[in-house]
Amino acid sequence: MAKGLINWGEVKKHQSLKDRWIVIDNKVYDVSSWQNRHPGGRKVIGHYAGQDATGAFIAFHKNRQYAEKFLGAYYVGDLDQDCPEDKDINCKIKEYHEDLEGVRNILVQKGQASWLQHDLGHLSVFGSTRINHIFHEIILGLTKGASCHWWNHMHSQHHAKPNVIDKDPDTRLEPIFVVGDNVLRRAASPESKWTWHFPYEHQHKYFFLKITPHCTNCKTLSTWVQLDLLENLSLYKSITCHLSSLIWTLDIQHHCTESRENRVIESHWFTWVSQSNHLAMPVDYDRAEPWFRLQLNGTCNVENSLFNDWFTGHLNFQIEHHLFPTMPRHNYHLVRPYVKALCEKYNLPYRVKPIGIAFKDVFKILKSSAESWKKVKCEKEKCMKKLLDE
DSSP states (O other): OOSSEEOHHHHTTOEETTEEEEEETTEEEEOTTTGGGOTTOHHHHHTTTTEEOHHHHHHHOSSHHHHHHHHGGGEEEEEOTTSOSSHHHHHHHHHHHHHHHHHHHHHHHHHHHHHHHHHHHTTOSSSOHHHHHHHHIIIIIIHHOOOHHHHHHHHHHHHHSTTBTTTOGGGOOTTTOOOSHHHHHHHHSTTOSOSSOOOGGGHHHHGGGOOOGGGOHHHHHHHHHHHHHHTTOOHHHHHHHHHHHHHHHHHHHHTSTTHHHHHHHHHHHHHHHHHHTTTTSOOBOOOOOOHHHHHHHHOOEEOOOHHHHHHHTTTTOHHHHHHSTTSOGGGHHHHHHHHHHHHHHTTOOOOEEOHHHHHHHHHHHHHHHHHHHHHHHHHHHHHHHHHHHO
């Protein structure tokens, strides 16, 4: 049959076992001779004989462009637009799939950009320190709206004294969270600087509502300005540099679909990975431990696999990363046997967890600290009541 406009009446005539036409995106295809070679099976394609298969085609074929290459040889003609069948619905379904695919791609790119900026911040991508800094500014500053200066200032302290109270910024979670007995006691003492705080007894619940700190550009800006002022850099330079970064960031975000939703998901991705290596580990005051022992006590690894390495940006090799912070990530697996051998020789802990257990431990330590806080809170209330009664 010559290619041309075909109405639905004609299409519906072709729905027998040996004569099957289907419609995809308002194009009619005769799949009679091809149905037995269909990867999804003859029955699946036969269920849409004489019908519009657009929705099913979109849903089942992840790479539609590739699948469409096979359809060309079986093209009969275009569907008569005067007789549309669920045209609007099919268009919407197609739009939703395209939007979902776009959101997914942006999320993956932004998630991996987080690990890339981390590598750049550690000077482990290029041989030149200056080039690492330049690209760190581009990735973290322009695409995420955060300050590289702030990141370096905070992250270097974390690496110098992991999980050490008052020295590792990542342990300063008040007034939102309290983790570990020492931090809890400090938060409960009359000397605590936080007279107001979140309801710590529920922290394991509202932990899931967190948002990425990269969203709080104003806070990042103010922190960066303060740090630069401390180092005698001009206020003008601080504001100009960061505002230019912020403007670029907002412009990029403006052109990214579902930016806010992406940031929430990205926040969870980043936070669960970063906290799984440290949050469940002991948090204590500085005991002047030697470097090797200090890093082992404050970190743990997550089992490596192709997925885990990709998903965590190789931060599942957290012990090796902390021992050698400027080492390129692709070398962690090479140095790991030597680190493990040293730990065995001196009877030091080398902790490795499955990724699911590592994430579960984050929740468990938050819940455990929440329950401890609840007990402390009850004791404080009893003491106050006793004093008032007297």
